Amino acid sequence: MKQITVIGAGAWGTALASLYARAGNDVVLYGRDAAAMAAIAAEHRNAAYLPDIELPAALRATSDPRIALEHAETVLFVLPAQALDGASEALARFVPKTALLVLCAKGIDRKSGRFASQIVRERLADNPFCVLSGPSFARDVARGLPTAVTVAAPTIALAEAASEQLSTEAFRCYASDDIAGVEAGGALKNVLALAAGMAIGRGLGESAKAAIVTRGFAELRRLGDAFGAQPETLMGLSGLGDLILTCSSEQSRNFAYGVALGRGVDRTDLKLAEGVYSAGIAARLARERAIEAPILEVVSHILAGEISVDEAMRTLLARPLRREAESV
């Protein structure tokens, strides 16, 4: 049995906390909202984020960081990327020095261009850490459905040890030492899911969506490569795998947000679409490296209100014709 603390009581944090509590660990879920944490502890349900899932009775919940972290052996950071800097600064002094940090956010800090591991490690430089990412809807994991993800750490030995610890019967972790690849895939697939959703929402059809996903994946690979990612990682669960999942279903908040934008309707009910925050900085990082990323570019312009979905489509279709083998 491990002492596990999950920081962030949204959909994904609650799902992971539930997964590890069901697997027999001593798990504490930490959230900033005291009333919501008291309700989770009393009702074994997270009414705001996973209302239809009954949580294990053994799962504890608190808004007190000292209680949440005092015995932690493993600490999962499951917050939106834009919240990580502030939260890790506030919580760092409560985190035991030897605890394994597991970073679960899929996004890029839009001010600094940093990924989750770079943000959190600035405050907690001495702790061992890994990144967990891959195709995994919170509701599926909370229901105990079979799922496979990638766990990346600075050394393959640490990644294997962490994968062993973080795997359960139905939740399979594949080890990797490619942190850059895993983080790039997780962040960029969200932006591409916005684009795929817009194509569907605008009524452009499944063929257009397949073209966007495929050409978007070429952009993901080019930019990933510039970050030092290994091609195998980008072709794996945390890259292509998550891109397929996120572009396939309105269960994805990013895809659903894109569909809404395409239809011109408001979806402010969607709790978090990370791609909205990552798009601008992803396009900028590509531009700074002279990497061709026209889909990331048009998504960032649409979100900034500078062009319409129709104008974006016209821009993409008007690009010069190329040999495919030279442009992947």
Ligand SMILES: NC(=O)C1=CN([C@@H]2O[C@H](COP(=O)(O)OP(=O)(O)OC[C@H]3O[C@@H](n4cnc5c(N)ncnc54)[C@H](OP(=O)(O)O)[C@@H]3O)[C@@H](O)[C@H]2O)C=CC1
């Ligand atoms: N949902 C999913 O299926 C998956 C999500 N992820 C990734 O996990 C990360 C978290 O996503 P998810 O749990 O779904 O998001 P949610 O929107 O469901 O929950 C976000 C949580 O973060 C808290 N939070 C938001 N801002 C702050 C802040 N400034 N300080 C402290 N806490 C804050 C919210 O608290 P409050 O309720 O008080 O606002 C809430 O508990 C994202 O990067 C996402 O891409 C990865 C895999 C799957």
Ligand SMILES: O=C(CO)COP(=O)(O)O
């Ligand atoms: O990352 C996810 C699935 O792997 C969740 O996707 P959304 O954040 O788009 O819902």
